[in-house]
Amino acid sequence: MSKPTTILLAEDEPALGLIIKESLETRNFKVLLCDNGEKAFETYKTSSPELLVLDVMMPKKDGFTLAKDIRTLDDTIPIIFLTAKSQTQDVVEGFTIGGNDYLKKPFSMEELIVRINNLLNRTKVQKESDILQVGDYAFNFPKQTLQFKIESPQQLTHREAHLLFHLIKNKNQVLDRSIILKKLWGNDDFFSARSMDVFITKLRKKLNSDENLQIINIRGYGYKLIC
Structure with a gap:
């Protein structure tokens, strides 16, 4: 059974x-x-x-x-x-x-x-069917893994996976900081914003094997995944 x-x-x-x-x-x-x-x-x-x-x-x-x-x-x-x-x-x-x-x-x-x-x-x-391709990475959102080419997959945390999912869905567009903070953190206060900055830094490191990928900060607005 x-x-x-x-x-x-x-x-x-x-x-x-x-x-x-x-x-x-x-x-x-x-x-x-x-x-x-x-x-x-x-x-x-x-x-x-x-x-x-x-x-x-x-x-x-x-x-x-x-x-x-x-x-x-x-x-x-x-x-x-x-x-x-x-x-x-x-x-x-x-x-x-x-x-x-x-x-x-x-x-x-x-x-x-x-x-x-x-x-x-x-x-x-x-x-x-929910494996998203971003540059040379394969992102499996349900399993919360990120794999570069044929290397072993990296395990993402729940919040890293959700943040990356929204960045990919809005790739080459600005991801509004306030909206995503309220969606993933529940509010857009100073401490939540600082926490989000930390997660963005972690995602940058995990995506650094592909030099064509960048997460850039759009001051006053949010973040943009360039690919």
């Missing part, structure tokens, strides 16, 4: 949470069940879930706020929202903050499982 896929489930209704957990576990999923948003965020940071199922209305930290916090750390993990709210603006907000799917209560377990499998399959295809 293949290794079970780990799902983080945040649901504050005990009975519903257990039903979902037990149903998914019969389908070879490993489920980490949390009954509030704060606990779910801590569980996310200490585990490696491959998909999130988040109730919108939860104590301590609601599902939308939780998703926003997680999106500052991870752009790619699939997120499904569960909610009794059916107004259009709520659905729009869920997708706007980074949700991938939205399931209204009450729902059938079969429908949830189909949506989970569809997202996981889509993510798998995306990851297989």
Whole structure:
């Protein structure tokens, strides 16, 4: 049997949470069940879930706020929202903050499982094609590795990988300092800016085997990856 896929489930209704957990576990999923948003965020940071199922209305930290916090750390993990709210603006907000799917209560377990499998399959295809070429380097964003020609890959930290990803996606264009600080650090204050400068210096060193690549500082605006 293949290794079970780990799902983080945040649901504050005990009975519903257990039903979902037990149903998914019969389908070879490993489920980490949390009954509030704060606990779910801590569980996310200490585990490696491959998909999130988040109730919108939860104590301590609601599902939308939780998703926003997680999106500052991870752009790619699939997120499904569960909610009794059916107004259009709520659905729009869920997708706007980074949700991938939205399931209204009450729902059938079969429908949830189909949506989970569809997202996981889509993510798998995306990851297989998500090796970005930058100069003579191959950047594997999902695995957070950077490889120069045939040398052994360098392992990047989570924040290095996300910063490099945004630099590559905006190559030869200015990457706005304020926007990327808010996205990756959560704010654009002085200390976050200094931290970002440190990560830029680290990335410059890791890219220095290709003399045609440069990360330059555009004073007052941000950084530009020249390639």
